[in-house]
Amino acid sequence: MLNHHPRSLDPIFQALADPTRRGMVARLAQGPASVSELAEPFDMSLPAIVQHLQVLETSGLVASEKIGRVRTCRIEPQALLTARDWLESQRAAWEARFDRLDAYLAQLQAKEKKHGRKRKSRA
Amino acid sequence: MLNHHPRSLDPIFQALADPTRRGMVARLAQGPASVSELAEPFDMSLPAIVQHLQVLETSGLVASEKIGRVRTCRIEPQALLTARDWLESQRAAWEARFDRLDAYLAQLQAKEKKHGRKRKSRA
DNA sequence: CTGATACTTAAGCACATGCTTAACCATCAC
DNA sequence: GTGATGGTTAAGCATGTGCTTAAGTATCAG
Numbered sequence: 001m002l003n004h005h006p007r008s009l010d011p012i013f014q015a016l017a018d019p020t021r022r023g024m025v026a027r028l029a030q031g032p033a034s035v036s037e038l039a040e041p042f043d044m045s046l047p048a049i050v051q052h053l054q055v056l057e058t059s060g061l062v063a064s065e066k067i068g069r070v071r072t073c074r075i076e077p078q079a080l081l082t083a084r085d086w087l088e089s090q091r092a093a094w095e096a097r098f099d100r101l102d103a104y105l106a107q108l109q110a111k112e113k114k115h116g117r118k119r120k121s122r123a
Numbered sequence: 124m125l126n127h128h129p130r131s132l133d134p135i136f137q138a139l140a141d142p143t144r145r146g147m148v149a150r151l152a153q154g155p156a157s158v159s160e161l162a163e164p165f166d167m168s169l170p171a172i173v174q175h176l177q178v179l180e181t182s183g184l185v186a187s188e189k190i191g192r193v194r195t196c197r198i199e200p201q202a203l204l205t206a207r208d209w210l211e212s213q214r215a216a217w218e219a220r221f222d223r224l225d226a227y228l229a230q231l232q233a234k235e236k237k238h239g240r241k242r243k244s245r246a
Numbered sequence: 247c248t249g250a251t252a253c254t255t256a257a258g259c260a261c262a263t264g265c266t267t268a269a270c271c272a273t274c275a276c
Numbered sequence: 277g278t279g280a281t282g283g284t285t286a287a288g289c290a291t292g293t294g295c296t297t298a299a300g301t302a303t304c305a306g
Contacts, residue, residue, distance in 0.1 A: 013140035017133055018294085022209075029216040035253065048295055055293095069252045077217050079282045084147075084210035091203050092266070093152040141264085158283065171265055173284070178263095192273040192282045248306090255300070263292070270285070271285085 008060070010081045015059035020044065021052050025061060028075040037073050131183070135206045136177040138182035143167065144175050148184060158194050 015021050024038050039049040053073065056062035060079040064071050138144050138162040147161050162172040176196065179185035187194050 009145065010140055010142060014293095015138045016210075017136035017140055019133060020294095022132065025213055026164070029213045031220050031221070036251090045296065047255085047297085050254070051294075066253090069301095071253070075215060075217055076215075080200055080205075080214050080217070082305095084207055084214060087139075087203055087207040087210065090148055090152045091200060093149070093209060094198055094200050094203070095156050099151070143264095148268095158280090167264095170264065170267085174264075185282080189283085192271095194283070213291070250306105251304075253300105253302085256298085257296100259294105259296080261280105261293085261295100262284105264290090266287100268286085271283085272281100273283100273289080274279105274294100275283075 009083065009086055011055075011059035012061060012079055015055050016083065018051075018052070018055075021056055024056060024073075025054060025075065025080075028062060028073060032072050032074040035073065037094055038073060132206065132209055134178075135184060135202055135217060136183035138178050138184055139206065141175070141178075143172075144179055147196075148176060148198065148203075151185060151196060155195050158196065161196060224232040 014026075016020055016025070023041065027033055027038060027041070035050065035053065036044070038053070039046055042049065053064070058109060060076055062073055063076050064073040068073065124234070139148070143165055148163060149162060150156055158169070158173065158176065161176070176185065177186070179231065180187060183199055185196055185198050187196040190196075194242055
């Protein structure tokens with residue numbers, strides 16, 4: 001059984017629930033960038049950008065390292081995978097139940113065609 | 124080119140950034156449920172549950188219909204897919220850049236050796 | 247050294263979020 | 277009708293979020 005409710009998903013989804021932070025993630029998916037490079041597309045003060053960056057780092061989606069006076073940020077793909085896998089497992093669960101329902105309905109119809117009386121008992 | 128920053132991702136990720144709401148999504152992935160059924164696993168007042176449900180509905184992750192006095196909720200798989208696909212596209216972008224970097228490094232190494240054989244550096 | 251660059255820290259503020267309790271409304275069973 | 281069931285609405289409150297400006301630190305360029 002998969003672990004469906006790890007608390008670590010909280011900060012990941014929280015971090016992704018903001019267009020500025022998603023923009024940063026998308027930028028970093030193309031390769032590492034400095035803080036100012038990350039800030040450039042956004043009409044926002046640098047402290048605001050740094051705060052977004054802290055949210056991303058705390059969530060584990062981004063890591064960074066300071067060399068000289070430049071902080072270089074890179075994406076942390078494992079956190080991305082953690083979120084994607086949770087979503088995928090939910091989708092898969094939904095589809096499995098959909099398929100079971102579908103099979104059940106097909107069976108119902110098949111039996112009705114033949115005899116119109118016999119029914120499977122399982123729900 | 125895919126549209127990477129639709130605003131509709133905001134409420135979806137926001138909705139998923141809470142363990143109670145993820146629990147409800149996981150429950151609904153197994154099949155429809157009433158409000159009280161959804162509330163049952165959580166140590167929380169019913170109005171709180173209904174508020175979480177509203178967040179899920181506004182995000183498009185869940186839909187519901189009231190029949191008699193019972194509101195039946197079901198998952199809305201398209202919203203789940205929207206979120207999953209964004210994550211997957213970021214992961215894919217990261218991997219593509221990783222592969223390009225890898226190829227570049229391999230090429231560098233080949234040139235350095237002048238006559239050296241090609242090597243895979245990503246075992 | 248001097249000044250510019252690249253952040254960093256601190257404080258403050260408006261608004262959003264996640265609960266609560268109390269009261270209310272609409273079925274359904276009898 | 278009465279009462280129980282399932283849900284809804286309203287109000288309030290503590291805490292969190294997303295910015296801002298102002299001021300500070302550390303490095304590099306000359």
